[in-house]
Amino acid sequence: MGTHYPKTLITHKIGYYPNKLVPGYPGLLVPGYIRLPETPEEKMELKVQFYGLARFPKVIGAIDCTHIKLQSPSRECGELYRNRKGYFSLNVQALVNANLEFMDVVVRWPGSAHDSNIFANSRLKARMELPEFSDCIILGDSGYALSHYLLTPFACPTTNAERLYNESQIRSRNVVERSFGVWKRMFPVLFFGLRLKMETTMAVIQACAVLHNIARSQKDPQPPDDIENIKQLLSAEISEIEAATQPQINSPA
Numbered sequence: 001m002g003t004h005y006p007k008t009l010i011t012h013k014i015g016y017y018p019n020k021l022v023p024g025y026p027g028l029l030v031p032g033y034i035r036l037p038e039t040p041e042e043k044m045e046l047k048v049q050f051y052g053l054a055r056f057p058k059v060i061g062a063i064d065c066t067h068i069k070l071q072s073p074s075r076e077c078g079e080l081y082r083n084r085k086g087y088f089s090l091n092v093q094a095l096v097n098a099n100l101e102f103m104d105v106v107v108r109w110p111g112s113a114h115d116s117n118i119f120a121n122s123r124l125k126a127r128m129e130l131p132e133f134s135d136c137i138i139l140g141d142s143g144y145a146l147s148h149y150l151l152t153p154f155a156c157p158t159t160n161a162e163r164l165y166n167e168s169q170i171r172s173r174n175v176v177e178r179s180f181g182v183w184k185r186m187f188p189v190l191f192f193g194l195r196l197k198m199e200t201t202m203a204v205i206q207a208c209a210v211l212h213n214i215a216r217s218q219k220d221p222q223p224p225d226d227i228e229n230i231k232q233l234l235s236a237e238i239s240e241i242e243a244a245t246q247p248q249i250n251s252p253a
Helices: 007-016 040-054 115-120 123-128 160-186 198-217 227-250
Strands: 059-069 089-096 102-110 137-139
Touching: 040 059, 040 160, 059 102, 059 115, 059 160, 089 115, 089 160, 089 198, 102 115, 102 123, 102 198, 115 123, 137 160, 160 198
Parallel strands: 059 137
Antiparallel strands: 059 089, 089 102
């Protein structure tokens, strides 16, 4: 991070004081760091940036979901959090701009929830249907329902125009996958999994999204691609975190 604070210190602060970074309920984001465009100028800037990627007009963002590993929340509802790959997770929805920054994040759905169902019940969907975004488009994969503001690829393109559309759509949409990759490499705990109370887990994920956006805005260098190096770097931090949290775990309620 550009602030030059040790990652262990940042992780400790997130774990101990998540509501200082994400006030109140974890679904409430820190204002100014994760938000949709509001002014015509902001929307036009996003459209210009996306058009520069693959000449797809009117796009302001790309949407997708990613799974964050968890320990089993409880015996009663644990299976709700088991995703199609067989492990427990939260299915996190994000809308991303061309600079790989999060503009909207939803962190509350269990791993078994389908991406399209998360979007159908989100505030983002309600916002996109308002007149303020009538001239804006977001891009998603084939798991989402096609609409006038959410465009998905052709399942079986047959014409040259359809193939060109798919190529442009996929290249433009790729920013969300890239953003997830950078995010999880920057905060490896999101890749390896969280072993915290559910409320704290949600707050940590939201806080990591805020810190990711700060890093992108400050043009911090991207984290390394080598996951083995990340594992080695993380192992020492995990030991420190577990040692620091052990007194809290053992202390009486």
